Amino acid sequence: MNIAPLNRQFQQKIQEKINNKTKPVGALGQLESLALQLALIQSQHSDDVVDKINLAKPLMLIFAGDHGINEHGLSIAPSAVTGQMVMNFLHGGAAINCFCQVSNIEINVIDCGILQSVKGDYNNLIQQRLGCGTNDFSEQAAMSLAQVEQGLLFGQQIVEKAIAQGRKVLLLGEMGIANTSAASAIFSALSPYSVNQCVGIGTGINSEQLSLKIKLINTALLRLTKNEKNNQDDVAAVKQVLSEVGGFEIVQMVGTILAAANTQLPIIIDGFIVSVAALAAMKINHNVGDFLIFSHVSQEQGHQLLLNEMDAKVLLSLDLRLGEGTGGALAFPLLQAAASFYNDMASFESAGVTV
Numbered sequence: 001m002n003i004a005p006l007n008r009q010f011q012q013k014i015q016e017k018i019n020n021k022t023k024p025v026g027a028l029g030q031l032e033s034l035a036l037q038l039a040l041i042q043s044q045h046s047d048d049v050v051d052k053i054n055l056a057k058p059l060m061l062i063f064a065g066d067h068g069i070n071e072h073g074l075s076i077a078p079s080a081v082t083g084q085m086v087m088n089f090l091h092g093g094a095a096i097n098c099f100c101q102v103s104n105i106e107i108n109v110i111d112c113g114i115l116q117s118v119k120g121d122y123n124n125l126i127q128q129r130l131g132c133g134t135n136d137f138s139e140q141a142a143m144s145l146a147q148v149e150q151g152l153l154f155g156q157q158i159v160e161k162a163i164a165q166g167r168k169v170l171l172l173g174e175m176g177i178a179n180t181s182a183a184s185a186i187f188s189a190l191s192p193y194s195v196n197q198c199v200g201i202g203t204g205i206n207s208e209q210l211s212l213k214i215k216l217i218n219t220a221l222l223r224l225t226k227n228e229k230n231n232q233d234d235v236a237a238v239k240q241v242l243s244e245v246g247g248f249e250i251v252q253m254v255g256t257i258l259a260a261a262n263t264q265l266p267i268i269i270d271g272f273i274v275s276v277a278a279l280a281a282m283k284i285n286h287n288v289g290d291f292l293i294f295s296h297v298s299q300e301q302g303h304q305l306l307l308n309e310m311d312a313k314v315l316l317s318l319d320l321r322l323g324e325g326t327g328g329a330l331a332f333p334l335l336q337a338a339a340s341f342y343n344d345m346a347s348f349e350s351a352g353v354t355v
Contacts, residue, residue, distance in 0.1 A: 001258050001259070001261075001262045001284075001285060002262075002285075003258065003261050003262045003285045003287045003288060004287060005287040005290055006040055006041065006044065006264075006287075006290040006291075007044055008040065010039075010040065010043045010046075010048070010049045011036070011040055013048075013049050014036055014039045014040060014043070014049050015036060017039075017049065017342070017347075018032050018035055018036060018342065020347045020348055020349070021341060021345045021346070021347060021348075022345065022346050022347065022348055022351050022353050023345075028341060030313070030315060030334075031334065031337055031338045031341065032338075033313075034293070034315070034334065034335060034338040035053065035338040035339065035341065035342040037266075037290075037293070038053045038055075038266060038335065038338060038339060038342075039053055039342060041264055041265075041266050041290075041291060042054060042168075044264050045264075051343075052339075052342075052343045053338070053339035053342050053343060054168045054339075055168050055169050055335060055336060055339050056166060056167075056168045057106070057165060057166050057167045057168060058103070058104075058105045058106070058167070058168070058169045058170075058171060058332060059105070059106050059107075059108060059162055059165075059167045059169075059170055059171065060096065060100050060105050060106065060107045060108070060171040060172075060173060060325050060328070060329060061108050061110060061158065061170060061171065061172055061173065061256065061325075062089055062096065062107065062108070062109045062110065062173040062174065062175060062324060062325055063110045063112050063172070063173070063174045063175070063176075063249035063250075063252050063253050063256075064082060064085075064086050064109060064110065064111055064112060064114050064174070064175040064176060064249055065082070065112040065113045065114060065130075065133070065134070065176045065179070065247050065248035065249035065250075065252075066079045066082050066083075066113065066114045066115045066132070066133030066134070066176060066177065066178075066248075067079070067133060067134050067137075067142075067176055067177065067178040067179055067181065067182055067247055068133055068134050068135045068136035068137065068142070069134075069136050069137055069138060069142075069178050069181050069182070069216060070177050070178035070181075071136050072136075072138070072212060072216060073209065073212075074178050074181050074202075074205065074209055074212065074213045074216070075177045075178045075202060075203050075205065075209075076203045076204055076205060077177050077203065078177065079115055079133065079177045079178070080115065081177050082114050082115065082175055082176055082177045083114045083115060083116055083118070085175050086109055086111065086114060086118060086175060087118070089107065089109045089175070089324075090109055090118070090122045090124060090125060094324060095322060095324060095326050096173060096324040096325050096326050096329060099326055099329035099330055100325075100329050102329075102333075103329065103332050103333055103336070105171065105329055105332060106124075107124055108124050108125075108126055108158075109122075109124060109125050109126070110125075110126045110128055110154075110158065110249075110252065111125065111126070111127050111128065111129055112128055112129065112130060112151070112154070112247075112248040112249040112251075112252045113129045113130040113131045113132065113133060113134070113248035113249075114129075114132075114133065114176075115132055115133050116132070117129060126158065128154040128157075128158075128252065129248075130143065130147045130150060130151055130154075130248040130251070130252075131143070131147065131248065133248075134182075134246070134247055134248060137182070137185070137216075137220045137244060137245045138216040138217075138219050138220050141223070141243050141244045142182065142243065142244060142245055142246050142247065143242075143243055143246065143248065143251070144243065145239060145240070145243050147243075147248075147251070148239050148242050148243050148246070148251055149239075151242075151248060151251030151252045151254075151255055152251065152252075152254060152255035152258070153255065154252050154255060155251075155252045155253065155254065155255020155256035155257070155258065155259055156255050156256075156258070156259040158252075158255075158256050158259075159256055159259035159260050159262075159263060159265065160259070162260075162265075163263055163265070167265070168265070168266075169265070169266050169267075169268065169332075169335065170256070170260055170265060170266070170267050170268070171267075171268040171270070171325055171328040171329060171332065172253055172256065172257070172267060172268065172269060172270055172274045172277070172325060172328065173270050173274065173323065173324045173325020173326070173328060173329075174249050174250075174253065174270070174273045174274060174323055174324070174325070175249070175323065175324060176247055176249050176273075177203075178202075179247050179249065179250065179273050179323075180199075180200065180202035180203075180272065180273065180300065181199075181202070181213055181216070181217060182245055182246055182247040182250060183247075183250065183272055183273045183276040184198040184199040184200070184213075184217060184302060185198075185217045185220055185221060185244075185245035186241055186242065186245055186246060186250065186276050186279075186280060187276050187279065187302055187305075187306055188217065188221060189221055189224055189241040189244075189245065190238065190241060190279055190280060190283055191279075191305075191306075191309050193302070193305055193309075195214050195217045195218050195221065196214055197301075197302060197305060198301075198302040198305070198306075199213055199214050199217065199301065199302065200272075200299075200300040200301030200302055200303075201300075201301070202300070203321075217245070220244060220245050221244075221245070223244055224240065224241065224244060235284050238280055238283045238284050241280070242254065242280060249273075250273065250276065250277050250280075253274060253277035254277045254280045254281050254284070257277060257278055257281040257288060257292070258281050258284060258285065258288065260291060261281070261285070261287065261288040261290070261291040261292075264291065265291065266291055266292075266293055267291055267292055267293065268293045268295055268328040268331060268332065268335070269292055269293065269294045269295060269312075269328065270295055270296075270323065270324075270325045270326070270327045270328045271295075271296065271298035271300065271303060271320060271321070271322075271323055271326075271327050272298050272300040272302065272303040272306065272323075273323060274325075274328075275294070275303060275306050275307065275310070275312075276306065278292055278294075278310065279306060279309065279310055282310060289310065289311075289312075292310075292312070293315070293331075293335070294307065294310075294312040294313065294314045294315070295314065295315055295316060295327040295328040295330065295331035296314050296315065296316035296317060296318060296320055296327035296330070296331060297314045297316075297317050298319075298320050298321050298327065299319050299320065299321040300321055315331045315334050316330060316331055316334075318330070
């Protein structure tokens with residue numbers, strides 16, 4: 001996608017509006033930067049600065065997929081738990097359901113390729129299956145390049161539907177037993193960091209599982225040629241990495257991030273897995289970064305390194321390591337607060353306050 005960078009012609013005017021609110025300059029810290037980013041995004045197709053930041057109809061997208069690498073027992077849970085948690089999401093019983101309910105965030109769950117497809121009719125379920133779980137990437141490519149391309153297209157279709165529904169902000173989450181293995185492998189392949197630096201304990205695995213996890217990822221990355229490793233910003237190379245060690249849910253998140261940025265829609269990024277999808281999208285087109293809002297830094301070992309790699313500034317640090325989009329849902333009220341002061345806080349002139 002030919003994603004354009006943000007047109008910053010209104011940046012100074014937006015900043016002046018923020019500075020003229022009844023407060024000392026910079027007194028609202030990161031909320032001011034957040035309001036500036038949101039107002040700038042939403043002013044792209046206007047003749048002037050938007051008067052109101054619009055966060056209508058927020059949508060949490062939870063992408064679910066299973067991973068063949070878990071045949072080696074790299075998680076505390078069997079792969080069947082992915083499908084069980086998908087049902088939990090659909091029935092409203094997970095942490096992400098609780099957090100989204102607090103802020104009136106609608107949830108859609110996307111079956112990107114869990115082991116067994118969901119039976120039954122659910123209004124909040126989207127079936128976009130690329131298979132019944134990926135291949136064991138320690139032995140062969142996780143998926144074909146054709147599946148990567150289809151996954152990117154699926155992500156684009158989700159955004160097109162969201163735009164048609166009038167969504168003004170998207171939040172991304174994920175579910176997939178052993179998807180920290182895929183994410184760590186992608187991160188290492190697309191960065192200068194070693195597998196040892198990128199890999200963490202995920203759901204809380206023991207030292208033996210951690211050692212095996214590192215070994216299997218290193219084995220998989222040997223398939224990526226030196227040329228691919230050294231040309232990390234080449235689109236074909238990024239797609240090859242996703243093919244070799246990716247996940248069905250990760251690929252579809254990459255497509256969603258690219259399409260959202262292409263339509264200039266702000267995207268709230270959750271923890272390690274979603275951040276890896278963001279990294280891959282930024283490697284495909286660096287301008288994607290203008291539209292990303294990073295919700296939090298997680299306990300996963302590589303997440304801080306990953307955020308540094310993307311020069312990302314997060315809103316929260318709560319020692320989370322659950323996934324599901326929970327960090328994004330918890331951060332959304334901060335976007336609402338940023339929009340509220342931008343939209344409704346008096347200026348010095350209107351309030352008759354003299355400094």
